Amino acid sequence: MTRGSLQRERICLLVELPVTEYERVWRLQTRLVTARSEGILDRDVILLTEHPPVFTLGRRGGLDNLIAPTADLDGAGIPVFQVERGGNITYHAPGQLVLYPIVDLLGVGLKVVDYVWKLEEVAIRTAAAWGINAERNAVNRGVWVGARKLGSVGIAVRRGISFHGIALNVSLSLEPFRWIHPCGLHGVEVTSMEQELSRPVSTAEVRGTIKVESLAHAAPADRSGV
Numbered sequence: 001m002t003r004g005s006l007q008r009e010r011i012c013l014l015v016e017l018p019v020t021e022y023e024r025v026w027r028l029q030t031r032l033v034t035a036r037s038e039g040i041l042d043r044d045v046i047l048l049t050e051h052p053p054v055f056t057l058g059r060r061g062g063l064d065n066l067i068a069p070t071a072d073l074d075g076a077g078i079p080v081f082q083v084e085r086g087g088n089i090t091y092h093a094p095g096q097l098v099l100y101p102i103v104d105l106l107g108v109g110l111k112v113v114d115y116v117w118k119l120e121e122v123a124i125r126t127a128a129a130w131g132i133n134a135e136r137n138a139v140n141r142g143v144w145v146g147a148r149k150l151g152s153v154g155i156a157v158r159r160g161i162s163f164h165g166i167a168l169n170v171s172l173s174l175e176p177f178r179w180i181h182p183c184g185l186h187g188v189e190v191t192s193m194e195q196e197l198s199r200p201v202s203t204a205e206v207r208g209t210i211k212v213e214s215l216a217h218a219a220p221a222d223r224s225g226v
Helices: 003-011 022-037 070-076 112-129 175-179 193-197 203-217
Strands: 012-019 044-050 054-057 080-082 090-092 096-104 143-145 148-158 161-169
Touching: 012 203, 022 044, 022 080, 022 096, 022 161, 044 203, 090 175, 096 112, 096 203, 112 143, 112 148, 112 161, 112 203, 148 193
Parallel strands: 012 044, 054 080
Antiparallel strands: 044 096, 054 090, 096 161, 143 148, 148 161
């Protein structure tokens, strides 16, 4: 085992959660950010989870990109939650894997744009392991298969600690994405790994893949000891 891998194991903890309400995970993130910034927590943490159906809004809002009437959302039982991450409106549901790395960017000397690149890399490599050729888009952040959006990224940084992260569509129903302009983009089609492969895809198995990739790319080793 290399020194780099030993170092990564020392500073990063991956916590796998079952399907968990969005607000509960958001509150957990904020507590972890505080603990990390105050030195109570001595390592970075990656949360891996799925959420019950929920629309989330970033700092720039996004209610103007919500197409469906509120009454329809109430009928479907889908709440709308606004948080401090970057980006616009998106949708989460079981069958979509979400990574929330709590990373000390100052400690690893990493710029936000480079860190977002790493998050995208996790999703791209996970998709590639399943035979899907996903890539970045020079204009819009996230992960794409041609003109179809496979994954969304949005982070926040507080006192040098990053939180929020990236969502990868594996096997969820894509219908609710038609009720919004995803990430504020008009006319964009959202896809999933299952749709791209035209066969059922096990979210549990993809969890195994994304865990490996997240430890390799989303939690960079502390450069202070190199």
